[in-house]
Amino acid sequence: MDTDRMDTRVVLWADGRLRRADEAIATGVDHGLTVGDGVFETCAVYGGQAFALTRHLRRLARSAAGLGLPEPDEDEVRAATQAVLAAAPDAGRLRITYTGGPGPLGSNRLPAPEQRATLVVLAGPAVRAETSRVVRVPWVRNERSAVAGLKTTSYAENVVALAAAYRQGADEAVLANSRDELCEGTGSNVFVERDGELLTPPLDSGCLAGITRELLLEWAAEAGLPAREAVLPYAVLDDVAAGRAHLLLSGSIRNVSPVVSLDRADVAAGGLSLEAQRLFQARLADDLDP
Structure with a gap:
Protein backbone atom coordinates (compact mmCIF):
# COMPACT_ATOMS: atom_id res chain seq x y z
CA MET A 1 0.00 0.00 0.00
CA ASP A 2 1.32 3.43 -0.95
CA THR A 3 1.26 5.73 2.09
CA ASP A 4 2.84 8.69 0.27
CA ARG A 5 5.83 8.89 2.61
CA MET A 6 8.43 11.62 2.12
CA ASP A 7 10.65 10.64 -0.80
CA THR A 8 14.14 11.91 -1.50
CA ARG A 9 13.38 11.85 -5.22
CA VAL A 10 11.02 14.82 -4.91
CA VAL A 11 12.14 17.90 -6.89
CA LEU A 12 10.82 21.25 -5.73
CA TRP A 13 10.48 24.71 -7.30
CA ALA A 14 9.65 27.86 -5.33
CA ASP A 15 10.25 31.58 -5.60
CA GLY A 16 11.73 31.42 -9.08
CA ARG A 17 14.15 28.49 -8.84
CA LEU A 18 14.66 24.84 -7.98
CA ARG A 19 15.14 24.02 -4.29
CA ARG A 20 16.21 21.06 -2.22
CA ALA A 21 13.34 18.95 -0.95
CA ASP A 22 14.39 19.68 2.66
CA GLU A 23 14.90 23.41 2.12
CA ALA A 24 12.70 25.89 4.02
CA ILE A 25 10.68 27.77 1.42
CA ALA A 26 7.60 29.22 3.15
CA THR A 27 7.10 31.69 5.95
CA GLY A 28 5.29 30.50 9.05
CA VAL A 29 2.59 33.10 8.45
CA ASP A 30 1.77 31.90 4.94
CA HIS A 31 -2.03 31.77 4.80
CA GLY A 32 -1.83 28.36 3.17
CA LEU A 33 -0.21 27.07 6.37
CA THR A 34 -2.16 29.00 8.98
CA VAL A 35 -5.71 28.66 7.63
CA GLY A 36 -5.51 26.48 4.50
CA ASP A 37 -6.05 29.46 2.21
CA GLY A 38 -4.83 27.90 -1.00
CA VAL A 39 -5.59 25.73 -4.00
CA PHE A 40 -3.71 22.95 -5.74
CA GLU A 41 -3.57 20.56 -8.66
CA THR A 42 -2.07 17.10 -9.03
CA CYS A 43 -1.19 15.74 -12.47
CA ALA A 44 0.05 12.34 -13.51
CA VAL A 45 3.36 12.44 -15.38
CA TYR A 46 4.20 10.20 -18.33
CA GLY A 47 7.56 10.29 -20.06
CA GLY A 48 8.42 13.62 -18.48
CA GLN A 49 5.16 15.33 -19.47
CA ALA A 50 2.31 16.32 -17.16
CA PHE A 51 -0.95 14.76 -18.33
CA ALA A 52 -3.81 17.16 -19.20
CA LEU A 53 -1.82 20.12 -17.89
CA THR A 54 -3.91 22.69 -19.74
CA ARG A 55 -7.13 21.41 -18.16
CA HIS A 56 -5.49 21.29 -14.74
CA LEU A 57 -4.27 24.89 -15.05
CA ARG A 58 -7.75 25.96 -16.10
CA ARG A 59 -9.17 24.37 -12.95
CA LEU A 60 -6.41 25.89 -10.81
CA ALA A 61 -7.50 29.33 -12.03
CA ARG A 62 -11.18 28.52 -11.34
CA SER A 63 -10.40 27.34 -7.82
CA ALA A 64 -8.28 30.42 -7.12
CA ALA A 65 -11.07 32.70 -8.33
CA GLY A 66 -13.60 30.82 -6.22
CA LEU A 67 -11.42 31.29 -3.16
CA GLY A 68 -10.84 34.97 -3.95
CA LEU A 69 -7.11 34.60 -4.67
CA PRO A 70 -5.33 36.55 -7.42
CA GLU A 71 -5.20 34.75 -10.75
CA PRO A 72 -2.14 32.49 -10.98
CA ASP A 73 0.46 33.44 -13.59
CA GLU A 74 0.07 30.56 -16.05
CA ASP A 75 3.39 31.26 -17.74
CA GLU A 76 5.17 31.06 -14.38
CA VAL A 77 3.40 27.82 -13.49
CA ARG A 78 4.32 26.28 -16.84
CA ALA A 79 7.95 27.38 -16.50
CA ALA A 80 8.12 25.90 -12.98
CA THR A 81 6.55 22.70 -14.27
CA GLN A 82 9.14 22.39 -17.03
CA ALA A 83 11.94 23.00 -14.54
CA VAL A 84 10.91 20.30 -12.06
CA LEU A 85 10.10 17.73 -14.73
CA ALA A 86 13.45 18.31 -16.43
CA ALA A 87 15.14 17.72 -13.08
CA ALA A 88 13.02 14.65 -12.28
CA PRO A 89 12.88 12.61 -15.51
CA ASP A 90 11.40 9.58 -13.75
CA ALA A 91 8.63 11.49 -11.95
CA GLY A 92 5.13 10.07 -11.94
CA ARG A 93 3.38 12.96 -10.23
CA LEU A 94 3.32 16.76 -10.46
CA ARG A 95 1.88 18.87 -7.64
CA ILE A 96 1.12 22.60 -8.04
CA THR A 97 0.27 24.50 -4.85
CA TYR A 98 -0.86 28.13 -4.86
CA THR A 99 -1.66 29.92 -1.61
CA GLY A 100 -2.66 33.36 -0.39
CA GLY A 101 0.91 33.96 0.77
CA PRO A 102 1.90 35.81 3.94
CA GLY A 103 -1.11 37.01 5.90
CA PRO A 104 -2.61 37.68 9.32
CA LEU A 105 -2.96 34.85 11.83
CA GLY A 106 -6.73 35.06 11.50
CA SER A 107 -8.86 34.10 8.50
CA ASN A 108 -8.86 37.62 7.05
CA ARG A 109 -6.37 38.43 4.30
CA LEU A 110 -4.10 41.40 3.85
CA PRO A 111 -5.45 44.25 1.69
CA ALA A 112 -5.27 43.33 -2.01
CA PRO A 113 -2.30 45.60 -2.82
CA GLU A 114 -0.24 43.91 -0.08
CA GLN A 115 -1.04 40.31 -1.02
CA ARG A 116 1.80 38.19 -2.40
CA ALA A 117 0.72 34.71 -3.41
CA THR A 118 2.99 31.69 -2.91
CA LEU A 119 3.58 29.19 -5.71
CA VAL A 120 5.27 25.84 -5.08
CA VAL A 121 5.63 23.12 -7.73
CA LEU A 122 6.82 19.59 -6.96
CA ALA A 123 7.62 16.54 -9.04
CA GLY A 124 8.09 13.10 -7.56
CA PRO A 125 7.25 9.41 -7.75
CA ALA A 126 3.78 7.92 -7.93
CA VAL A 127 2.46 4.42 -7.40
CA ARG A 128 -0.52 3.34 -9.49
CA ALA A 129 -2.74 0.33 -8.95
CA GLU A 130 -5.09 -1.03 -11.59
CA THR A 131 -7.85 -1.70 -9.05
Whole structure:
Protein backbone atom coordinates (compact mmCIF):
# COMPACT_ATOMS: atom_id res chain seq x y z
CA MET A 1 0.00 0.00 0.00
CA ASP A 2 1.32 3.43 -0.95
CA THR A 3 1.26 5.73 2.09
CA ASP A 4 2.84 8.69 0.27
CA ARG A 5 5.83 8.89 2.61
CA MET A 6 8.43 11.62 2.12
CA ASP A 7 10.65 10.64 -0.80
CA THR A 8 14.14 11.91 -1.50
CA ARG A 9 13.38 11.85 -5.22
CA VAL A 10 11.02 14.82 -4.91
CA VAL A 11 12.14 17.90 -6.89
CA LEU A 12 10.82 21.25 -5.73
CA TRP A 13 10.48 24.71 -7.30
CA ALA A 14 9.65 27.86 -5.33
CA ASP A 15 10.25 31.58 -5.60
CA GLY A 16 11.73 31.42 -9.08
CA ARG A 17 14.15 28.49 -8.84
CA LEU A 18 14.66 24.84 -7.98
CA ARG A 19 15.14 24.02 -4.29
CA ARG A 20 16.21 21.06 -2.22
CA ALA A 21 13.34 18.95 -0.95
CA ASP A 22 14.39 19.68 2.66
CA GLU A 23 14.90 23.41 2.12
CA ALA A 24 12.70 25.89 4.02
CA ILE A 25 10.68 27.77 1.42
CA ALA A 26 7.60 29.22 3.15
CA THR A 27 7.10 31.69 5.95
CA GLY A 28 5.29 30.50 9.05
CA VAL A 29 2.59 33.10 8.45
CA ASP A 30 1.77 31.90 4.94
CA HIS A 31 -2.03 31.77 4.80
CA GLY A 32 -1.83 28.36 3.17
CA LEU A 33 -0.21 27.07 6.37
CA THR A 34 -2.16 29.00 8.98
CA VAL A 35 -5.71 28.66 7.63
CA GLY A 36 -5.51 26.48 4.50
CA ASP A 37 -6.05 29.46 2.21
CA GLY A 38 -4.83 27.90 -1.00
CA VAL A 39 -5.59 25.73 -4.00
CA PHE A 40 -3.71 22.95 -5.74
CA GLU A 41 -3.57 20.56 -8.66
CA THR A 42 -2.07 17.10 -9.03
CA CYS A 43 -1.19 15.74 -12.47
CA ALA A 44 0.05 12.34 -13.51
CA VAL A 45 3.36 12.44 -15.38
CA TYR A 46 4.20 10.20 -18.33
CA GLY A 47 7.56 10.29 -20.06
CA GLY A 48 8.42 13.62 -18.48
CA GLN A 49 5.16 15.33 -19.47
CA ALA A 50 2.31 16.32 -17.16
CA PHE A 51 -0.95 14.76 -18.33
CA ALA A 52 -3.81 17.16 -19.20
CA LEU A 53 -1.82 20.12 -17.89
CA THR A 54 -3.91 22.69 -19.74
CA ARG A 55 -7.13 21.41 -18.16
CA HIS A 56 -5.49 21.29 -14.74
CA LEU A 57 -4.27 24.89 -15.05
CA ARG A 58 -7.75 25.96 -16.10
CA ARG A 59 -9.17 24.37 -12.95
CA LEU A 60 -6.41 25.89 -10.81
CA ALA A 61 -7.50 29.33 -12.03
CA ARG A 62 -11.18 28.52 -11.34
CA SER A 63 -10.40 27.34 -7.82
CA ALA A 64 -8.28 30.42 -7.12
CA ALA A 65 -11.07 32.70 -8.33
CA GLY A 66 -13.60 30.82 -6.22
CA LEU A 67 -11.42 31.29 -3.16
CA GLY A 68 -10.84 34.97 -3.95
CA LEU A 69 -7.11 34.60 -4.67
CA PRO A 70 -5.33 36.55 -7.42
CA GLU A 71 -5.20 34.75 -10.75
CA PRO A 72 -2.14 32.49 -10.98
CA ASP A 73 0.46 33.44 -13.59
CA GLU A 74 0.07 30.56 -16.05
CA ASP A 75 3.39 31.26 -17.74
CA GLU A 76 5.17 31.06 -14.38
CA VAL A 77 3.40 27.82 -13.49
CA ARG A 78 4.32 26.28 -16.84
CA ALA A 79 7.95 27.38 -16.50
CA ALA A 80 8.12 25.90 -12.98
CA THR A 81 6.55 22.70 -14.27
CA GLN A 82 9.14 22.39 -17.03
CA ALA A 83 11.94 23.00 -14.54
CA VAL A 84 10.91 20.30 -12.06
CA LEU A 85 10.10 17.73 -14.73
CA ALA A 86 13.45 18.31 -16.43
CA ALA A 87 15.14 17.72 -13.08
CA ALA A 88 13.02 14.65 -12.28
CA PRO A 89 12.88 12.61 -15.51
CA ASP A 90 11.40 9.58 -13.75
CA ALA A 91 8.63 11.49 -11.95
CA GLY A 92 5.13 10.07 -11.94
CA ARG A 93 3.38 12.96 -10.23
CA LEU A 94 3.32 16.76 -10.46
CA ARG A 95 1.88 18.87 -7.64
CA ILE A 96 1.12 22.60 -8.04
CA THR A 97 0.27 24.50 -4.85
CA TYR A 98 -0.86 28.13 -4.86
CA THR A 99 -1.66 29.92 -1.61
CA GLY A 100 -2.66 33.36 -0.39
CA GLY A 101 0.91 33.96 0.77
CA PRO A 102 1.90 35.81 3.94
CA GLY A 103 -1.11 37.01 5.90
CA PRO A 104 -2.61 37.68 9.32
CA LEU A 105 -2.96 34.85 11.83
CA GLY A 106 -6.73 35.06 11.50
CA SER A 107 -8.86 34.10 8.50
CA ASN A 108 -8.86 37.62 7.05
CA ARG A 109 -6.37 38.43 4.30
CA LEU A 110 -4.10 41.40 3.85
CA PRO A 111 -5.45 44.25 1.69
CA ALA A 112 -5.27 43.33 -2.01
CA PRO A 113 -2.30 45.60 -2.82
CA GLU A 114 -0.24 43.91 -0.08
CA GLN A 115 -1.04 40.31 -1.02
CA ARG A 116 1.80 38.19 -2.40
CA ALA A 117 0.72 34.71 -3.41
CA THR A 118 2.99 31.69 -2.91
CA LEU A 119 3.58 29.19 -5.71
CA VAL A 120 5.27 25.84 -5.08
CA VAL A 121 5.63 23.12 -7.73
CA LEU A 122 6.82 19.59 -6.96
CA ALA A 123 7.62 16.54 -9.04
CA GLY A 124 8.09 13.10 -7.56
CA PRO A 125 7.25 9.41 -7.75
CA ALA A 126 3.78 7.92 -7.93
CA VAL A 127 2.46 4.42 -7.40
CA ARG A 128 -0.52 3.34 -9.49
CA ALA A 129 -2.74 0.33 -8.95
CA GLU A 130 -5.09 -1.03 -11.59
CA THR A 131 -7.85 -1.70 -9.05
CA SER A 132 -9.08 0.01 -5.89
CA ARG A 133 -10.30 -1.02 -2.43
CA VAL A 134 -12.81 1.29 -0.76
CA VAL A 135 -14.80 1.66 2.44
CA ARG A 136 -17.78 3.71 3.45
CA VAL A 137 -17.22 6.32 6.17
CA PRO A 138 -19.72 8.16 8.40
CA TRP A 139 -18.77 11.70 7.34
CA VAL A 140 -20.41 13.68 4.52
CA ARG A 141 -19.60 16.35 1.97
CA ASN A 142 -21.47 19.64 2.35
CA GLU A 143 -22.71 20.42 -1.15
CA ARG A 144 -23.67 23.93 0.06
CA SER A 145 -20.19 24.74 1.40
CA ALA A 146 -18.53 27.98 0.31
CA VAL A 147 -15.73 25.88 -1.20
CA ALA A 148 -17.78 23.02 -2.65
CA GLY A 149 -16.28 22.01 -5.97
CA LEU A 150 -13.02 23.91 -5.39
CA LYS A 151 -9.73 22.05 -5.08
CA THR A 152 -8.44 23.74 -1.94
CA THR A 153 -5.59 22.91 0.40
CA SER A 154 -8.10 22.70 3.28
CA TYR A 155 -7.86 18.92 3.16
CA ALA A 156 -8.21 17.90 6.81
CA GLU A 157 -11.54 16.09 6.36
CA ASN A 158 -9.99 14.05 3.54
CA VAL A 159 -6.99 13.19 5.71
CA VAL A 160 -9.27 11.89 8.46
CA ALA A 161 -11.47 9.89 6.08
CA LEU A 162 -8.55 8.39 4.18
CA ALA A 163 -6.79 7.44 7.41
CA ALA A 164 -9.94 5.54 8.40
CA ALA A 165 -9.83 3.73 5.05
CA TYR A 166 -6.17 2.77 5.48
CA ARG A 167 -6.87 1.37 8.94
CA GLN A 168 -9.37 -0.98 7.31
CA GLY A 169 -6.97 -2.11 4.59
CA ALA A 170 -8.50 0.07 1.87
CA ASP A 171 -6.97 2.79 -0.27
CA GLU A 172 -9.96 5.12 -0.59
CA ALA A 173 -13.04 6.24 1.33
CA VAL A 174 -16.34 7.04 -0.41
CA LEU A 175 -18.59 9.74 1.01
CA ALA A 176 -22.21 10.78 0.79
CA ASN A 177 -23.31 14.41 0.75
CA SER A 178 -25.69 16.01 3.25
CA ARG A 179 -28.69 14.83 1.16
CA ASP A 180 -27.55 11.19 1.58
CA GLU A 181 -26.58 11.02 -2.08
CA LEU A 182 -23.43 9.39 -3.40
CA CYS A 183 -20.83 12.14 -3.79
CA GLU A 184 -17.14 11.24 -4.21
CA GLY A 185 -14.02 9.77 -2.66
CA THR A 186 -11.43 11.73 -0.70
CA GLY A 187 -9.31 12.13 -3.83
CA SER A 188 -11.42 10.57 -6.56
CA ASN A 189 -14.70 10.72 -8.41
CA VAL A 190 -17.03 7.74 -8.42
CA PHE A 191 -18.96 5.94 -11.14
CA VAL A 192 -21.57 3.26 -10.55
CA GLU A 193 -22.08 0.62 -13.23
CA ARG A 194 -25.76 -0.31 -13.18
CA ASP A 195 -28.30 -1.47 -15.76
CA GLY A 196 -25.81 -1.21 -18.62
CA GLU A 197 -24.63 2.33 -17.85
CA LEU A 198 -21.85 4.11 -16.00
CA LEU A 199 -23.40 6.75 -13.75
CA THR A 200 -21.51 9.49 -11.92
CA PRO A 201 -22.90 12.08 -9.47
CA PRO A 202 -23.53 15.55 -10.98
CA LEU A 203 -21.36 18.46 -9.87
CA ASP A 204 -24.15 19.95 -7.77
CA SER A 205 -23.76 16.92 -5.49
CA GLY A 206 -20.74 18.77 -4.10
CA CYS A 207 -18.14 16.60 -5.80
CA LEU A 208 -15.03 18.00 -7.44
CA ALA A 209 -15.08 18.51 -11.20
CA GLY A 210 -12.38 15.90 -11.71
CA ILE A 211 -10.25 16.11 -14.84
CA THR A 212 -10.21 12.31 -15.25
CA ARG A 213 -13.99 12.24 -14.73
CA GLU A 214 -14.41 14.97 -17.34
CA LEU A 215 -12.25 13.18 -19.89
CA LEU A 216 -13.87 9.81 -19.29
CA LEU A 217 -17.34 11.28 -19.91
CA GLU A 218 -16.09 12.94 -23.11
CA TRP A 219 -14.22 9.92 -24.41
CA ALA A 220 -17.01 7.51 -23.50
CA ALA A 221 -19.49 9.61 -25.49
CA GLU A 222 -17.17 9.56 -28.52
CA ALA A 223 -16.69 5.79 -28.22
CA GLY A 224 -20.38 5.00 -27.73
CA LEU A 225 -19.82 3.80 -24.17
CA PRO A 226 -22.93 4.62 -22.06
CA ALA A 227 -21.78 7.03 -19.34
CA ARG A 228 -23.66 10.00 -17.90
CA GLU A 229 -24.34 12.05 -14.79
CA ALA A 230 -27.12 10.90 -12.47
CA VAL A 231 -28.21 11.53 -8.89
CA LEU A 232 -27.57 8.33 -6.94
CA PRO A 233 -28.59 7.49 -3.37
CA TYR A 234 -25.69 6.58 -1.10
CA ALA A 235 -27.50 3.29 -0.55
CA VAL A 236 -26.57 2.31 -4.13
CA LEU A 237 -23.39 1.01 -2.51
CA ASP A 238 -25.55 -1.74 -0.97
CA ASP A 239 -26.22 -2.86 -4.54
CA VAL A 240 -22.48 -2.90 -5.18
CA ALA A 241 -21.92 -4.99 -2.08
CA ALA A 242 -24.64 -7.41 -3.21
CA GLY A 243 -23.23 -7.71 -6.73
CA ARG A 244 -26.18 -5.96 -8.39
CA ALA A 245 -23.96 -3.02 -9.41
CA HIS A 246 -20.27 -2.22 -9.69
CA LEU A 247 -18.11 0.71 -8.61
CA LEU A 248 -15.41 2.58 -10.52
CA LEU A 249 -13.09 5.37 -9.32
CA SER A 250 -11.40 8.05 -11.39
CA GLY A 251 -8.54 10.34 -10.41
CA SER A 252 -5.35 11.90 -11.68
CA ILE A 253 -3.00 9.26 -10.29
CA ARG A 254 -5.26 6.19 -10.21
CA ASN A 255 -6.70 7.10 -13.66
CA VAL A 256 -9.77 4.84 -14.12
CA SER A 257 -9.78 2.09 -11.52
CA PRO A 258 -12.45 -0.59 -10.96
CA VAL A 259 -13.26 -1.30 -7.31
CA VAL A 260 -12.62 -4.90 -6.21
CA SER A 261 -13.25 -4.53 -2.47
CA LEU A 262 -15.98 -2.66 -0.59
CA ASP A 263 -16.00 -2.52 3.20
CA ARG A 264 -13.36 -5.28 3.36
CA ALA A 265 -15.41 -7.70 1.23
CA ASP A 266 -14.48 -8.68 -2.31
CA VAL A 267 -16.68 -7.36 -5.12
CA ALA A 268 -16.43 -7.95 -8.85
CA ALA A 269 -15.18 -5.40 -11.34
CA GLY A 270 -17.90 -4.65 -13.89
CA GLY A 271 -17.52 -5.29 -17.60
CA LEU A 272 -18.29 -1.68 -18.52
CA SER A 273 -15.87 -0.49 -15.86
CA LEU A 274 -13.08 -2.58 -17.35
CA GLU A 275 -13.97 -1.33 -20.81
CA ALA A 276 -13.84 2.27 -19.55
CA GLN A 277 -10.43 1.60 -18.03
CA ARG A 278 -9.12 0.24 -21.35
CA LEU A 279 -10.61 3.18 -23.25
CA PHE A 280 -9.02 5.74 -20.95
CA GLN A 281 -5.59 4.15 -21.16
CA ALA A 282 -5.78 3.99 -24.96
CA ARG A 283 -6.86 7.62 -25.32
CA LEU A 284 -4.26 8.76 -22.78
CA ALA A 285 -1.52 7.28 -24.95
CA ASP A 286 -2.79 9.22 -27.97
CA ASP A 287 -2.57 12.71 -26.44
CA LEU A 288 -0.94 13.79 -23.17
CA ASP A 289 -2.61 17.23 -23.18
CA PRO A 290 -6.14 16.56 -24.43
